[in-house]
Amino acid sequence: MSPKNNIKINDNIAYKEINQICNNGISLCSIAIFMIIFVGLVSILSSVQLLCKIPIHFPFAIIVTLVILAILTYKKVFKLQESIISILCCLFFFWISSYIYDFTWDGQAYHQLSILMFSEGWNPYWDAEEINTYYDDIWVYGYPKAFWIFSTAIYEITHNILIGKSYNLILTVSTFFLCLETFKRYLQSHKIFILSISILTTFNPVVICQLFTYYIDSTLYLLMIDMLMISFLWVKRKDKFFLFVLSVIIILMCNTKFTGAVYAVIIGLTLLAIFYYYYFPLLKKIFNTMLISGIIGIFVIGYNPYITNFIRHGNIGWPIMGDNKIDIVTPQGPKDLVSENRIKKLFISNNSFAHNDNGSTPVLKFPGQIGKFEYLVYSAPDVRIGGFGPLYNIIFLYTIIMMCIILFNQSIQGKEKILVVGLVISLLSNPECWWARYIPQLYFLSIITIIISYKAVDCGFIRHFHRYICISSIIILTINITFVSAGYFRKLISNISLHSDNIENLKHIYNDSGRDLYVTFHKLDSRKLSIFQVNGIKILDSKKVKRPKEYVLIYKDSQTEIYKYNRDSPK
Numbered sequence: 001m002s003p004k005n006n007i008k009i010n011d012n013i014a015y016k017e018i019n020q021i022c023n024n025g026i027s028l029c030s031i032a033i034f035m036i037i038f039v040g041l042v043s044i045l046s047s048v049q050l051l052c053k054i055p056i057h058f059p060f061a062i063i064v065t066l067v068i069l070a071i072l073t074y075k076k077v078f079k080l081q082e083s084i085i086s087i088l089c090c091l092f093f094f095w096i097s098s099y100i101y102d103f104t105w106d107g108q109a110y111h112q113l114s115i116l117m118f119s120e121g122w123n124p125y126w127d128a129e130e131i132n133t134y135y136d137d138i139w140v141y142g143y144p145k146a147f148w149i150f151s152t153a154i155y156e157i158t159h160n161i162l163i164g165k166s167y168n169l170i171l172t173v174s175t176f177f178l179c180l181e182t183f184k185r186y187l188q189s190h191k192i193f194i195l196s197i198s199i200l201t202t203f204n205p206v207v208i209c210q211l212f213t214y215y216i217d218s219t220l221y222l223l224m225i226d227m228l229m230i231s232f233l234w235v236k237r238k239d240k241f242f243l244f245v246l247s248v249i250i251i252l253m254c255n256t257k258f259t260g261a262v263y264a265v266i267i268g269l270t271l272l273a274i275f276y277y278y279y280f281p282l283l284k285k286i287f288n289t290m291l292i293s294g295i296i297g298i299f300v301i302g303y304n305p306y307i308t309n310f311i312r313h314g315n316i317g318w319p320i321m322g323d324n325k326i327d328i329v330t331p332q333g334p335k336d337l338v339s340e341n342r343i344k345k346l347f348i349s350n351n352s353f354a355h356n357d358n359g360s361t362p363v364l365k366f367p368g369q370i371g372k373f374e375y376l377v378y379s380a381p382d383v384r385i386g387g388f389g390p391l392y393n394i395i396f397l398y399t400i401i402m403m404c405i406i407l408f409n410q411s412i413q414g415k416e417k418i419l420v421v422g423l424v425i426s427l428l429s430n431p432e433c434w435w436a437r438y439i440p441q442l443y444f445l446s447i448i449t450i451i452i453s454y455k456a457v458d459c460g461f462i463r464h465f466h467r468y469i470c471i472s473s474i475i476i477l478t479i480n481i482t483f484v485s486a487g488y489f490r491k492l493i494s495n496i497s498l499h500s501d502n503i504e505n506l507k508h509i510y511n512d513s514g515r516d517l518y519v520t521f522h523k524l525d526s527r528k529l530s531i532f533q534v535n536g537i538k539i540l541d542s543k544k545v546k547r548p549k550e551y552v553l554i555y556k557d558s559q560t561e562i563y564k565y566n567r568d569s570p571k
Helices: 028-051 059-074 080-097 105-119 138-142 146-158 161-187 191-202 205-209 217-237 240-254 258-278 280-300 303-313 342-349 374-379 392-408 414-428 441-455 462-513 527-535
Strands: 517-521 539-541 551-556 560-565
Touching: 028 059, 028 080, 028 146, 028 161, 028 217, 028 240, 059 080, 059 146, 080 161, 105 138, 105 146, 105 161, 105 527, 138 303, 146 161, 161 191, 161 217, 161 441, 161 527, 191 217, 191 441, 191 462, 205 217, 205 374, 205 462, 217 240, 217 258, 217 280, 217 441, 240 258, 240 280, 258 280, 258 414, 280 303, 342 414, 374 462, 392 414, 392 441, 392 462, 414 441, 441 462, 462 517, 462 527, 462 560, 517 527, 527 539
Parallel strands: 517 539
Antiparallel strands: 517 560, 551 560
16 A cells, blocks of 8 residues: 555645535534534643643633634634534533432542542642642542543532533533544445444443543543544545644543543554555644644643653653552452453453452353343443443454454455554553453444444455344444443432432431531542532531531441531530
């Protein structure tokens, strides 16, 4: 393959509005891009505020973002109807999120804790880790912070920490709309097939299980898909605005997780290889966009944690990398997989009965075998073994077979082979590729093999069976995410009811006590926002106030102690 053999692409196309992607009416793609820009600019502008020590609260970034989006609407980049629908969608997601608590460990221990620290004036770019006398969490200090910053901006406007996790809903819907548009152009197939593929791509089991949490594994996955979809749409339209959107996505990826920067590089190199061989006239533009975005994402917006970690700890990936790294995975992983290589870990995990117990031994199963009540495991946001669903082992084996056919079949286009290889490299780049939350793109790799086989009408023996194979695979994946959704939403609905009852009891106790409740937080300090403040319950914080003698213990668990005023105490 040589770039010289490519069909010439007219690179002198005048700037076109984004809403021209669709010939008529409202563009779902435009709505998707509007919402991505909203999330991205709020995060980026808020980060710039912190970096520049601008004494303006986080809502300023939201106001500036909305002004920029209003200007883009005025300039006809977005239609007015599209902008209104996008804003209404975001408000709707805010509303839904406001009723759902996130009581996951990670969600409370450091995701929501970071919002608490930001709201109390902590500046990670300039404040030393020792500056905060109340909170001591190395994950908050050391991890990328884009979506924590976004959530803080939302919190400071709404004063409801529950709304901050709405970024998962916003990006899920945005990604779905982008997939619809991309697959419509790429496949040029039946609408039902395009719709099915778009749903399966977006509603990855990891996405489903983290939809109403502060977890960001699904967030990173959605951004990876957005990166691919936007790049493809730019090839089709050559609209300069898509490069701006791509830049926003890359910056967000670098500042979502450490692996986000790694995946951004791998996916970026994959795209560059495709552009080199098939869209050479566009190579320079996308390379410059990726390079500049990466520099901004790491050295500017990502100054904390990447640069501050290097300065303070000698490694950009502190605290999970370096001489004094903390191993957070091995104690949680299957004990039988600790010494195995990555490929074997990947195979065993995706061919075993689903479970979420630390240190448990994986139990292999036959393809299609479903354990009794196995679907209930997916009530957790981070299922350790079999995390992609009870039926995924069928598709996993199918994916391996199809990859071999794709890579060695001369009739299949090289760019599709490059994409498959790039996704495989991204999987194996993670040493803990047995855990679904760390490699959600494996699910997309399976979908890509289905799409390629669907298109490969004249590829050997596939020409006779490809439609049956594709349809069967789509049906299996649909049933699979139904099982996952059943397990997750069963637990979610149960938790909503349980937490509602507990909160009402707590409100009653607070109103009856006649005084503020006294609360001791051992680790989950974020509960002062997620439980007490959001419900209008005032507290005396044990880290700031010594417990008066007239307060008596009424509730205790491993992380929280609640005391109420004893009216019968001697005065």
